[in-house]
Amino acid sequence: MNSKFQIQNLNFYFNSEKVLKEINLEIPANKILGIIGPSGSGKTTFLRSLNRMNDFEITSRIEGKILLDGKDIYNSDFDVVALRKKVGMVFAMPVALPMSIYENVVYGPKLDGINDKNKLSELVEKSLSAAYLWDEVKDRLKTSGMRLSGGQQQRLCLARVLAMEPDVILLDEPCSGLDPISTAKIEDALAQLKKEYTIILVTNNTKQAARVADNTAFFLMGEMIEVGVTKQIFTSPQKSETNDYITGRFG
Amino acid sequence: MKLISEKGVQRILMLTAFSAISALLLIALFILSEGLPFIFKYGLKDFLFSSEWQPNLGKFGIFAMIVASLWVTFGAMIVGAPLGVACAFFLSEYVPRYIMRIIKPTIELLAAIPSVVYGFIGVMVLAPIIRDNFGGPGLSLLSASIILGIMILPTIISISIDSILAVPQSYREGSLALGATIWQTITMVTIKASKSGIIASIILGLGRAIGETMAVIMVAGNSVNIPHSALDSVRTLTANIALEMSYATGLHRQALFATGVVLFVVIIILNSIASVAIRKRMVKK
Ligand SMILES: Nc1ncnc2c1ncn2[C@@H]1O[C@H](COP(=O)(O)OP(=O)(O)OP(=O)(O)O)[C@@H](O)[C@H]1O
Numbered sequence: 334m335n336s337k338f339q340i341q342n343l344n345f346y347f348n349s350e351k352v353l354k355e356i357n358l359e360i361p362a363n364k365i366l367g368i369i370g371p372s373g374s375g376k377t378t379f380l381r382s383l384n385r386m387n388d389f390e391i392t393s394r395i396e397g398k399i400l401l402d403g404k405d406i407y408n409s410d411f412d413v414v415a416l417r418k419k420v421g422m423v424f425a426m427p428v429a430l431p432m433s434i435y436e437n438v439v440y441g442p443k444l445d446g447i448n449d450k451n452k453l454s455e456l457v458e459k460s461l462s463a464a465y466l467w468d469e470v471k472d473r474l475k476t477s478g479m480r481l482s483g484g485q486q487q488r489l490c491l492a493r494v495l496a497m498e499p500d501v502i503l504l505d506e507p508c509s510g511l512d513p514i515s516t517a518k519i520e521d522a523l524a525q526l527k528k529e530y531t532i533i534l535v536t537n538n539t540k541q542a543a544r545v546a547d548n549t550a551f552f553l554m555g556e557m558i559e560v561g562v563t564k565q566i567f568t569s570p571q572k573s574e575t576n577d578y579i580t581g582r583f584g
Numbered sequence: 585m586k587l588i589s590e591k592g593v594q595r596i597l598m599l600t601a602f603s604a605i606s607a608l609l610l611i612a613l614f615i616l617s618e619g620l621p622f623i624f625k626y627g628l629k630d631f632l633f634s635s636e637w638q639p640n641l642g643k644f645g646i647f648a649m650i651v652a653s654l655w656v657t658f659g660a661m662i663v664g665a666p667l668g669v670a671c672a673f674f675l676s677e678y679v680p681r682y683i684m685r686i687i688k689p690t691i692e693l694l695a696a697i698p699s700v701v702y703g704f705i706g707v708m709v710l711a712p713i714i715r716d717n718f719g720g721p722g723l724s725l726l727s728a729s730i731i732l733g734i735m736i737l738p739t740i741i742s743i744s745i746d747s748i749l750a751v752p753q754s755y756r757e758g759s760l761a762l763g764a765t766i767w768q769t770i771t772m773v774t775i776k777a778s779k780s781g782i783i784a785s786i787i788l789g790l791g792r793a794i795g796e797t798m799a800v801i802m803v804a805g806n807s808v809n810i811p812h813s814a815l816d817s818v819r820t821l822t823a824n825i826a827l828e829m830s831y832a833t834g835l836h837r838q839a840l841f842a843t844g845v846v847l848f849v850v851i852i853i854l855n856s857i858a859s860v861a862i863r864k865r866m867v868k869k
Pocket residue numbers: 347348352370371372373374375376377378379390537
């Protein structure tokens with residue numbers, strides 16, 4: 334098992350509040366890691382520390398190491414822009430950028446210097462299809478991405494990350510506020526995508542983790558209580574907190 | 585304990601609001617009633633398009649001053665707009681928010697410096713530098729443009745920052761997470777989303793530059809002619825009114841009011857463009 338990310342003794346602070354406590358985790362490549370846990374347990378913070386989106390939080394401070402393919406991403410000579418191209422992210426409640434659907438998808442590739450019209454169109458179709466959105470928007474690629482419904486925007490954001498052809502995709506509650514049909518579409522997409530990508534999926538919906546994740550980690554109040562193969566976590570968790578959470582006894 | 589009834593409060597507020605509005609209306613009416621008859625008598629074309637301004641000979645053409653006003657305003661724009669917009673982006677995108685929240689009010693305070701002080705600095709510092717390095721009288725179109733450009737910075741910076749901060753954080757994060765640098769995010773997303781507010785800030789600055797009088801009188805040199813270079817001395821519409829009103833009588837006095845009408849119209853046009861731009865931004869939010 335080769336691991337994509339190795340997280341070692343990670344502590345994370347907002348002001349003086351310790352939001353992540355002593356996290357140690359190996360994230361294997363080409364698998365889906367589900368992260369579950371109650372609200373405020375630090376899932377989003379953890380996810381954002383993997384592509385250094387927390388850098389913009391002036392009050393934040395990080396300790397420990399996060400290795401991507403063996404290299405420490407918080408090392409001062411690590412290229413942050415390259416990191417974000419390699420580790421794509423779909424935010425909780427994602428919104429389209431204020432431009433057309435087409436431009437949303439080619440935003441990342443264009444930053445990479447890809448300008449060839451045919452190549453870009455190809456990428457657009459490929460990414461939108463992979464995000465199960467192509468059929469709904471193929472006739473109106475030039476209209477504003479912001480006109481799409483919430484669920485469509487969520488898939489558009491997935492598509493624009495796919496268009497960058499990253500190594501890792503971080504997904505923060507990609508199905509919150511989606512109907513079961515759209516949710517199923519995204520879950521199908523993820524099952525296909527893990528062949529090529531490493532996926533980390535934060536979800537408030539434990540059933541979703543059970544359905545799509547290969548491995549599942551359970552976060553509680555900034556600590557990672559338990560991590561393991563999804564089936565084992567959901568059938569025979571080692572820790573009582575995990576058991577309580579997945580059986581719905583708290584949180 | 586109820587001293588004044590709700591209805592009473594409403595009446596008092598209405599009365600105050602009404603008197604403020606009517607004061608404005610009266611001023612506008614006064615300027616129009618003094619200026620318009622002159623324009624009709626003298627002829628709009630001669631008034632606007634002749635550059636012979638010789639009140640003692642009964643010649644009242646303000647073309648040179650219109651041109652001067654436009655050049656000075658344009659020059660102020662060239663100086664102030666890029667500087668102000670760049671400063672606004674720097675403060676809102678590159679500087680930590682809490683520092684920006686200290687610097688922004690400080691910049692806004694610059695707007696409270698009396699214009700005579702700006703003029704004074706222009707005369708004592710700027711004009712000699714221009715005279716020694718580029719020639720000409722020093723008091724010139726160039727000095728006026730630079731001083732005005734600096735004077736409109738607070739307006740441009742402050743309103744631009746407001747409209748940049750109104751851009752949803754999710755746009756920035758979306759762009760940055762796709763591997764854009766802060767600069768690429770500015771040029772590809774933030775500018776577009778805050779465009780109307782930035783344009784409004786520039787137009788309001790423009791209105792301020794056209795209307796500014798004191799500082800311009802002090803640094804522009806005030807000779808009535810169409811400038812051939814930036815180093816020429818010029819007289820703006822506002823300067824013309826302020827310089828001559830103390831002794832003008834009769835037709836001359838009316839001509840100054842008519843100059844006021846021209847300024848009034850220009851500024852109304854600019855302000856309405858700006859408020860349309862600002863409203864567009866509000867709606868989009
Ligand atoms: N920008 C911030 N500044 C200060 N504190 C923050 C910030 N973002 C998050 N926090 C704090 O960090 C803790 C973890 O938040 P986080 O968003 O990671 O939780 P979460 O597990 O994603 O919750 P949810 O399921 O509700 O999205 C919370 O206590 C929150 O208040």
